[in-house]
Amino acid sequence: MKIKSGFRLRPLGNEFILVGEGIEQINFNKMITMNETAAYLWRKAAEVSFFDEKMLATWLTDEYDVSLDQALQDTANTLSSWQNAGIIE
16 A cells, blocks of 8 residues: 555644645545554655555554554554545555
């Protein structure tokens, strides 16, 4: 998977919002909110040309005190949300 181009992560209080910027996102009319953990994964995913669920889970276990099983479950939910929102491909 990869992040679709034209999105920018912006802080908003204790959360983050993902906004569409640029001509390729002109019809994007959703506001995506992320907590600190999801925003961390988004930033890490933006650094690579391709990512998968296992990479996200590894990033979580490297950064947070969480088991690999829990990280895999959490990243599966996160990826499902991102796919439903149309922000990754």
